[in-house]
Amino acid sequence: MAPRSQPTARQVRLGAELRRLREAAGLKAREVAELLNSTSAQMSVVEAGLAGASEERVRRLAAVYGCTDEALIEALVAIAVDRTRGWWEQYRGVLDPVFLDTAEIEYHAAYLREVVTYYVPGLLQTADYARSVFAYTNPGHSEDDVALRVEHRMKRKAVIERDTPVPYETIVHEFALRVHVSDRRASLAQLRFILDKIDAGQAVVRVIPVEREGFAGAGASMLYIGGPVRQLDTALRDAPTGARHIDAQPQLEHLRTLFRRVQTAALDPVASRDFIYRLAKELS
DSSP, rough: OOSSSSSOOOHHHHHHHHHHHHHTTTTHHHHHHHHOOHHHHHHHHHHTTTSSSOOOHHHHHHHHHTOOHHHHHHHHHHHHOOOOOOOGGGGBBBBBBHHHHHHHHHHTOOOEEESSSSSOGGGOHHHHHHHHHHHOOOOSSSSSHHHHHHHHHHHHTHHHHSSSSSOEEEEHHHHHHHHOSSSSHHHHHHHHHHHHHTTTTSSSEHHHHHHHOOOOOOOEEEEEEOOOOOGGEEEEOOOOOOOOEEOOOOHHHHHHHHHHHHHHSSSOOOHHHHHHHHHHHHHH
């Protein structure tokens, strides 16, 4: 089978986790290949996510590596056998892979946690709001390019709108709620949309008021995506070179701690809803 040219984030993650298990066992790829009647080259493409691994292969590797974490093994097997071709696949080759990978990881998430300080969270944006953001931050893009990004963002909401939604909690700074990325009418519609999602039980929203003292977390923006087991958590953060996914355990632990710290600076969900309602009344 020819190597994949564009492996998804989950395929890459499976390979990375198998490599981590091998390294933790103190084994070389060559040694494992000999045990499995394979080759170092075949091991390399699997660990890079460029080739798949069957359920049997994942279980055999876990046994060779002495992994006894059944929950982790089952989670890795689930990735290996998954053949889901979600709605995001229609954008492959059209949008940046990070858009597709984020949608795929969200689809399989156990929970979602987000911190935003400059914009309304993507999962809670109206089409008008998203269009204004994409058009402003990507001045070289055509209207069709912007429309594709807006369409993709609107479809992402399925994870919190489906019959069994992914639990979603977001912490939003007051600044993001007050900035008019378009006009007053669009801002009012955006605030009402957030209130609707709260009332529908599709989002837990916490607001950090501008006057909150001791909050120095303006750079704490992140999307934290809980995996089926903690070892498979993923975070998405913006970087100078573009958004990137993070799966290194020390970094994930840092981000979990950072989320809890930001959470303590925010109002509770009830007070936050009241806060957003007052902002909407100001625009009515």
